[in-house]
Amino acid sequence: MTLQTMLLVAAALFSVGLYGAISQQVVVMVMMGLELMLNGVILAAAAFWWFLSPTPDGQVLLLVVITAMTVEMAMGFAVATLLHRSRQSDMTDMATDLSR
């Protein structure tokens, strides 16, 4: 277990999440992709903390990341609900009235 390997895994998680965020149509699935990306960020943050600078700052950062994840997901659910109610759809593709 080295910094490089941990970062590699984090990068993999991040990229998989990005793939999901881009390829998925359902809002909730896009959110899952985003969560997976954050997962990777958490792992990377842990790796940096442990291998580079094990200061309390790094721990607070992790805390912030987790908070952000929670908050963003809460908003995500709210927005998805709003979309569902107003457009009877949960697909990002269906909501393209506003363009150009």
Added chain:
Amino acid sequence: MLSSIIFLPLVAAALLAVPRVPDRVARWTWIAVTAAEVVLVGVLIARYETPADGGLAFEERARWIPSVNSSWHVGVDGLSVPLLALTAVVFCACAVYGLREDRRPRQHAALFLALQATCMGLFAAQDLIVFFVFFDLSIVGMYAAIAGWGHGRDAGRSALQFFLYTFLGSLALLLGFIGLYLAADPHTFDIPELIAAAPLQDHPVAGGFVLAALLLGLAVKTPTIPFHTWLPPAHTDASAIGSAVLAAVLLKMGTYGFVRIAMPAMPDAWRGAAWVVLGVGIASVLYGALVALAQTDAKRMIAYTSINHMGYVVLAVGAAGLLGGGTAARELAVTGAVTQMVSHGLITGALFLLAGVLHDRTGSYALRDYGGLARSAPVWSGLFAVGAFASLGIPAFSGFIAEFQVFAGSIGTTAWAAIALPGILITAALFLRALQLLVTGLPGGRSIGFTDVRAVEAVPVTGLLLLSLAIGVLPWLLLDLITPASAVLVDLVGR
């Protein structure tokens, strides 16, 4: 004194714009304010004494944006006083002519008063930002004048083209100003300080770019070829007053910028670019004249002659940057350039007002629609003939004084300037041709039943032409103002 001259029309414009005063009151207020401006400028000239060693008279300075060393700095010298006077006179003439404007007269008066304030401000500005503010505001005002009171089918489009083109020019100018500001140490937008410092004197590349930006901006406004294409449609579609103001005053902003900013503040770069300027001037003279010769529309023709006439100015200021000739010749060229600005303002203003009469009566500017106007409208014909001859540079009118000085000075500096000489000839040809088509022969086409000029039309035109005559016969009245300033300018360029 100067500030009140600048702000009087602005205040009057605001007073006319906000409350709903009756149209009659608005019209006469307009005339009264412009007349007051003429009086004020007259007093200014009467009290003007050529300041010692290139200084300014009636200088006023107030804090404005101290953090960028920009201040409300106004003042006049021999280069700006004639243009201030021209502005006052032309706007006064337009106010009288505007008595007949019946489309939203109140707003019309307010707009032109505001426009007058911007022109006055520009010619008095001694700070680049103040200069730029007025430069841009004049564009906005003129845009409104063309779009709102133009009479062409495409007035909106012409106005937009005018706005876009000149706005692009103004931005180029702004870039140049910023360049000057940054180059000066300490940074400043103050024109006299910049002139004293002459920044970029030792930076040929940077100086070249900054001057290029200035030249572009001023060339669009002047306009010189190939940046002139906004001018003909703007004139064709503007009202008579709009055209008169545009040609008589607004075009001068470009050439005034040369002598006020570009030449004295960047002498080194100016000398480097002098050949280019000279070439553009020659090309404008010949090109403008030739294209004007081919026009079939009276107003477009006059518009193109503006390109030709402003080309003389460009030619002269270009020649002033060539150190080859003697100082006397270059001074004469610069004096001629400033004289030409005034002269062109008076004469072309009159011609555009006269062209406005054509449109007012019949709605057509086409030369071939007329003929024999000398019979149906003898006064109009006489005025137009005088205007045409004045414009083609016949002696006893200001145009001759200007052109003689421009050519004698320029050729005295470089023989290449003689290439532009045929410009005089072609201008003569085109004006005589127009005269022949419009005035002579038997009345036909739209000439039949053509009502001759009314007093409100004849008085301003006559006034402008009489001033041109006065300058033509007693040129020293004007030249005594200009000559010391042009000597200073040539001195500065020669640094």
Added chain:
Amino acid sequence: MEQSPLMLLPELCLLGGAVVTLLAGSFLPRQRQWVARLIAVAALLAAAVSAALAFPSHQDGHFGGGGDMETVFGAFVLDTATGVTRLVVVAAVLLVIGLGVDELAGTARESETYTLLLLGGLGAIVLAATDDLLVLAVGFLLASIPVYALVGMVRTPGAAEAALKTYLLGALSGILLLLGATVLSGIAGGTAYVDLAAGLAVAPAAAVAVGALAVLAGLLFEAGGVPLHQWVPDATQGAGTAAAAFLTTVPKIGALVAAARLVDVLPGPLPWPLLVGLLAAATMTLANLAALAQTDARRLLGWSTVSQVGYLLMPVAVVSSTSAAVPALLVYLAGYAVTNLTAFAVLAAVPGARSLADFRGLARQRPGLAAALVISLLSLVGTPPTAVFLGKLTVFTAAWDGGLAWLVVVAAVNTVVSLFYYLRWLVEAFRPGEPAPTADWARGAALAGALGVLAVGLGAGLVTALVGDGTLG
């Protein structure tokens, strides 16, 4: 380092105001929510007063101010930039409320709207004032979450879509920002900018590039710059007028100042000025072109906002190479805020108008409103003597001074392009047409805003003195 919470009095006013407004709103009948509005306005006024009192007496144009910079809790800088941001944000929120009264009064969620406006403003101030990556990340959330809600507030399908896009782009940007913060703090050994400045200089450049770019991307979302700008026109079009006015103004103030602070500490060998300059150029160009053919006034203003962000990124690009950059940024921000809000106030004053053609007859019917429109649009173009002209002047100067003369040329050309669509709107307003009903409060806000635009432009000396006297001279 001081720890006195009193130093954060303006922020506390906003937070407290938000809480009290919400609480009050919960107990107020629908038609008496104006009490909540009054509370919010009182909180804003209190914040304004305290911000003005706390305005730093010594002028420091450049971030860092030579080491004597005042910070609270080690992460909240009390310098001129913060002071100006506070004032501008508070004033902007006040104007938003003013222009939104007609639209919001008596709606079901009026008091919540005020709460969210206050919170969003607070977020913008935190973003702008902080010099710590962690606070930056949290501030990002605080600035963006109210925006999602404000966009979706009107519950139309369009609003829902706009909220969705705003949210999804915001979430991605938040993740990027967190990723960047992780990388930067990891390699620099701390999250405070002082640590970054020290640590990044010796850190591997590639890591610095990835980290800083990610943080910057997050801020670009908040500001509405390429490549994360797409939500701005959608949200502007879909949201209510007051919300649109808010989201095109307030978050940008915070994000751009934050971006400037960040770019200021990024180490030298990487071409940050070039990159930010390119992004600025791309932002303004894309937005101006996209705005050309818009017929919907809101969407047009949305794109216009993006283009203005392009200009605003210019001083950010040169923040570390010239002391003129920060004052320029602040001047532009102040001018832009009042101008943009004035334009939105005109929109709000003609509630029925959506397309540009709907503004026909405005000049005839409401000359004052038309004048406000003229002033605001000409100001957006950058015509003197208006507020944005002053901004453009200083920004162009700063960018040139910082070595990005090409960017100045690009910006100038863009300004000309922008003239097309602004003028199109103006022309419509001056054509004869059917009179449309207008709203009184918004009209008042528009007139006040127009006066503000002129005041900022003409009172340039005062404004520039506020943002840093002498730093440009």
Added chain:
Amino acid sequence: MTGLLWACATVPAVVGAGLCVTGRRADRVAPALGIVTAGVVLVLSIAVALGRPVTSAPFLPGAVFGLAVDALAAVVLPAVAAVTLLVLLFAAADIAGARARFTGLTLLFAAAVVVTVCATTLPTLLFAWEVMGATSYALIGFRWQERHRVGAGLTAFLTTRTADLGLYLAAGAALAGGSGLALTDLPELPAPWRDVAAAGLLVAALGKAAQLPFTAWLSAAMQGPSPVSALLHSAAMVAMGGYLLLRVAPLLGATSWAGPTAAWVGALTALLLGAVALAQRDLKQLLAASTAAQLGFVVLGAGVAAVAGGTAHLVAHAATKALLFLAAGAWLTALGTKQLPALRGAARRWPLVGVCAGVGALALAGVAPLSLWATKDAVLAGAHEESLALYLVGLAAAALSAGYAGKVLWLVWQRLPADADAGYDTEEEGTREVRVLQQAPLVVLAVGAAVLGLLALPPVADTLRRALGSGSTPTPGLVELAVSALVAVVVLLVVRIRPLQPLPGWLEGWLGLARATDVVVVRPVLRTAEALARFDDRVLARAVTGAGRGALRTARAAARFDDGVLDRAVADSATAGVRLAGATGRADLAGPDAAVRSLAAGTRWLGGWARRTQTGQLHQYYVSAAVVLAAALALLLAVR
């Protein structure tokens, strides 16, 4: 005395301008006012000719408005004033309508001539010079109802103005050389500038004097009323060309080439235009060609520095030619024609007119002892001194003048044919009467034409030469005088005995000069002007549009590229290429007419490209963000 000089210039100017402005309302008083003014001018001019004042007023920086009466001016000024007065007298009876305008313009013209004669600086000279041109335009086109007359004025004005450009050039050269703008300083100019100045003045003078190759305008100018021709094309305007050369003869002499050039141009003009005159069938055309030819002698005189002779010839010719033009005018008014065949025997209808015209013709022919005989020989003596060829050409030209003078003389004094009336009224309705007021000036002029030769004969000639400072110039010997008188008489008799065969058409058509000018100058200029105007409308004015279109093409390509990155790169760029070509083709096909539309379309397209990035598809936003950020990263790492 200086006041008188100023008055001499300003009185006619003010009165003339006043009459012009007042217009028809002053028609009644105009002739009398004009005559009085001209009389005043004559008195004043004699006074200043005696007093020789020198004066100046501030004008331009570095150049005053200088007037002075020197010996040369003292001779020419009264002559011009006198002719003006006589012409106005004649016109009072001759000109029917718009008398105020006519009188006013004439007085203005006279004022300009006075200033020209007295000018001491280049700006002053040019000032008056151009006013002469302008008033001549107005006078030639006096009957503006007929467009061809105005057109003739235009031709005259433009041709002379073309030559006038030389004065601008000379002024520039004077400044460049640093001598100042005074005429007397010009010979001191340093080398290249002295030549430029000389060339400029030479061209200007040749243009006004209707010398080759500028002669054609004089033919056109015959469209003007006869009094105008009498004044402008004999005594004043055309003569001023010769006068200028006489005045700047020192400058011509200071260069190695200018004098000979002037001399040869003068001699050749005298010769060729003499032949042209001989070929004319129109009396006024004949007189016009003769004018150019006679001015050729003046120019020749100036070229060979025979200033005294030139001056004398100038003055004598003024009287003679004014006389003939007025006579032609009297017949034209009375008979309605100026065609020579129709004028057969005209002299017999009004004997006084006939006698006067006869004196004029004989003088023109160079018959001794009439004026032109002696003055011409004074010039030819100078030419002989210069070169024999020049002299012989001059002598041949003199023979030709005797030829055409004889042609007129014999024709008008033939018996009145029975069907004379058939030839009348070709130009206008004749009045069939010649008034006293028309005849009186003829008598005065005839006397002048007879006796002014004294100026070139001792003892007056010596005085004149001394006064003009050219005392050393050769005087004609008795042989020369006799030879020329003999040639004149012989030619007169030859013409009497063997009337001329019709001469080649190119001679009658003034050497085809007008056509040549038209083909070589006017049409190309007009073509160029039209081409440039088209260029301006179609190319320059649309450059903005074009730039927009170009940008849009780039943008479209960029847009395609953008899509291509997202999806099928290759296929789409191929499509893009095809569409690009199509768009280009369409744009070109649409051509200039569609330019305005294409500006709008170009704007739309550009905007369309930008908006195409705004697909509304969130995943594409994500992708584009990722792509841009990757590019940014690459940039950061690459440009270090």
Added chain:
Amino acid sequence: MLTGIVFWVLAVIAVATGVAVFRVDSMARATYALAASFIAVGLVLLLVDLEFLGVITVLMMTMEMAVMGIYMIMFMGMNPALMPMDMVHGKRPALAVAIGTFVVLAAGALLIPWPTRRGAPAADLVTSLGEAVMESKMLVMMTVSPVLFATIVAALVLALPKGRYDRLGDDLRGTDMRAGKAPR
């Protein structure tokens, strides 16, 4: 050694389940897979002595996935077991971007010469975290509180179709609007 093996196992699990999120054919399974991925990462955190944060991660994510499941069933009326899962678009660009991102990030991870470790972890990590939160990084937590407040307000505003006036009447007196009794 043991740590290494555990790490690798967890890493493979985390990534594999992460991939599975988008490969499984129902949304419910995707949820489980995501939760598994998070748990694996949370366990990795334990490996680097971050017990507190690791546990928090595991707990939070488990809860969140539960919320997500409930959300899908209750609010959106989906049957998680039966939901078909082929809602993708533009797979290829997505794949390209994802692979590109991975290559860039992985290359960075492997090739960048990371600096050496500075300092050592505090003896009591939780205490040091608490001290940091309450002292040097106090502003972070101070800001988090308005964030949470804003989130609550914002989420409720968006998610609830009816405000209090819809439920309680315009004067908030609880008048039942549907009963037709208009408030006075």
